[in-house]
C-alpha cells in the first residue's frame with residue numbers, strides 16, 4: 001500500500017520547537033455528542049454603558065475610559081506582570097527552581113464600537129491598529145526582552161470581554177516558546193546561512209499546497225506542522241525582524257492581508273471565528289540590543305480552535321496534554337478550504 | 351520589599367520538561383464576563399438506549415456492545431492510530447520532516463451505568479478499573495513503545511460521550527511529553543543516583559506545603575511547577591516503574607486514593623469536576639525491554655481546568671500558547687484548598 005498523507009496517520013516535525021505533531025486524517029468523521037460552542041454572532045450593541053472598554057465608561061477601579069475615537073491603550077487593572085517586584089530567593093535545589101518575572105500588561109482597544117471585529121473593520125482602521133502596535137512596541141521593546149502582542153478573540157478562546165481588543169504583555173525574560181524558537185532559528189542559520197522562515201516561505205511558494213494568501217509583502221500558510229485545525233502563519237517576505245521594521249507600504253499590505261485572512265475565517269463557518277493570535281520576532285531589550293537577529297523573520301501565528309463547524313471545536317486534552325499534539329485533518333486539507341472560501345466579501349455583507 | 355510567593359509574580363521550573371511556568375497570584379480577582387461552563391450535574395439516566403457505550407446498545411458500525419457488568423474494552427471505531435499503515439517516504443529537507451506513526455486506540459467503559467463517575471463508584475469498583483488497566487497494559491506494552499491510558503472527564507475537557515470511560519492509545523514511538531520526561535529523568539539519575547520523583551516526594555513530604563493526600567503507598571501533591579489551577583500528581587511511594595508492577599495491596603490503596611482525590615475535586619465546586627488525567631511510567635515495547643527504568647517512578651497526572659467555580663475555567667490561550675504556561679493562583683493555595691475540602695463524603699451523598 002502506498003502512503004497517502006490525507007489518509008494515513010503519520011507524524012510531522014515542527015522545526016521551530018523541535019516537537020512532533022501526530023496527524024490523523026479522517027478522525028473528523030467520528031460521532032460528536034460532546035460540548036457545543038455558542039456560535040458567536042456578534043449581536044452586541046455599538047455601545048454598552050456597562051462595558052469598561054467602551055469610550056466614556058468608568059472602570060471598576062474608578063478610572064474613566066476616555067471618549068477615544070480610534071484605538072485606546074491602558075495598563076491592565078489586573079496585570080499578570082508588574083514592573084517592580086521583589087526578587088525571589090535563590091535555590092540550589094534543582095527540583096525547586098524559582099526565578100524573577102518582571103513586566104507589564106496592557107490592554108489595547110481596536111475601535112470605539114463594540115460590535116466590530118478586525119474582519120468587519122475597514123483596512124484603514126486595521127492600519128491604525130498596526131500603527132498603534134508599532135508605537136507600543138517601540139516603547140516597550142526598549143526595556144523588555146520580549147513584548148508579546150496577542151489577541152484572544154471569542155469567548156471560546158478565553159476572551160473575557162467582547163469589545164474588540166488585544167493585549168500586550170512585556171517580559172523581562174524570554175518565555176518558553178520564543179526561547180525554543182530562538183535556539184532553533186539560530187541553529188538553522190548557523191548551518192544554512194539563511195533565516196529558516198525565509199527558506200520555508202520560498203519552498204511553500206514553490207509547492208503551493210499549503211498557501212492561503214500571497215502578495216508581494218506577506219504570505220499566509222497553514223504550516224506543514226500545524227497543530228490547530230485551521231492554524232496559519234502570516235509571514236513577512238521582506239526579511240523583517242520585528243514589527244517596528246515595517247515600511248508604510250508593508251503595514252498597509254498587512255492590514256489588507258489581515259482583513260482577507262480573518263474574512264476567510266469568518267466565512268468558513270459563517271460565524272465570528274474565534275482564535276488566539278500573536279506576533280513573534282527577534283527578542284528585544286538591552287539584553288538583545290547588540291545580538292544578531294539575522295536568523296529571525298517577523299511572523300504572526302493564528303491558533304483557531306474550530307474543527308467541524310461554528311459549534312464543534314478541537315479539544316487539546318488527554319492525549320494532547322499527556323503525550324503530544326494531535327490533529328484530525330491534514331494541513332493541506334485545511335489550506336485548501338481556506339483558499340477556496342471568499343476572502344473579499346464578509347458573509348454579513350449583503 | 352520581601353518576596354512573598356503568594357503575592358508576587360515569579361517563574362518556576364518544571365524539571366520534568368525543562369520549561370518555566372509563570373505564576374501570577376491574585377489575578378483571579380479580575381472581572382469575568384467571558385464564557386460560562388455548564389456545571390456538570392450528571393442528570394443522566396442509568397441507561398440510555400441511544401448511547402453506544404451502554405450495555406446492549408448497537409454502535410453506528412452495526413456492532414452490538416455486549417451486556418457487560420463491570421468494565422468493557424473495545425477498539426475505537428474512529429481510531430487516531432492504526433496498526434498497519436504505509437510508511438511515509440523519507441525526506442532530507444529539515445523543514446518537511448515526516449515520520450511513521452503506528453498504534454492502536456481503545457475505549458474502556460468503567461461501569462455499565464451511565465450516571466456514575468469514579469468518585470461516585472465504590473472503591474471495589476475502581477479497583478476493577480485498575481485491574482483492567484493493568485491487563486490492557488500487559489498486552490499492549492509487549493508491542494508498543496508507549497501506552498497512554500487517559501481519561502477526559504466532562505464536556506469541558508472534550509469528552510465526546512458522557513458514559514464513564516477512558517481511552518488507551520498505544521504508540522510505536524515515544525511521544526513528545528514522555529520523550530522529554532525520559533531525558534530529564536535520566537539526566538537527574540545520572541547525577542544523583544536516585545529517581546527524580548522519589549527525591550521530589552521525599553522533599554514534599556518534609557515541606558508539607560503542597561501535599562493533598564498521603565498514605566503508605568501513594569502521595570497526591572500539587573506540583574511546585576503545576577500549570578493548571580488544581581493540577582495534581584499522584585505518585586507511587588514504592589519505586590514502581592509501570593502500572594503493571596503494582597501489588598494487590600498497592601492497587602487497592604490506589605483505588606482508595608483515586609476515590610478520595612476525585613471526591614475532593616467534586617466537592618471543591620460542588621459539581622462533577624472535569625479533568626484530563628493519565629498515567630506515565632517507564633517506556634515499553636521491544637525497543638525499551640532491555641533499557642534500564644531505574645530513573646522512572648510511576649505516576650498519574652490530573653489536569654483540571656476549573657479556576658474559580660463550577661462555571662469559570664482557566665483558558666490556556668493567547669499568552670500561554672504564544673509565550674509560556676501561566677497560572678493565576680499559587681500551587682500552595684490550590685493544595686491548601688484541596689487539603690481542606692472533604693475527601694471522604696461526596697457532596698451528593700446525604
Ligand SMILES: O=P(O)(O)O[C@H]1O[C@H](CO)[C@@H](O)[C@H](O)[C@H]1O
Nearest residue numbers: 314315317318319320508509510
Ligand atoms: O476520542 P474522543 O473522546 O472523541 O476525543 C477527545 O479526546 C481526544 C484525545 O485526547 C482528543 O483528540 C479530542 O480532541 C477530544 O475531543
Ligand SMILES: O=P(O)(O)O[C@H]1O[C@H](CO)[C@@H](O)[C@H](O)[C@H]1O
Nearest residue numbers: 158159160664665667668669670
Ligand atoms: O486577560 P484576560 O483576557 O482576562 O484573560 C485571558 O487571556 C489570558 C492571556 O492569554 C489568559 O491567561 C486567561 O486565562 C484568559 O482568560
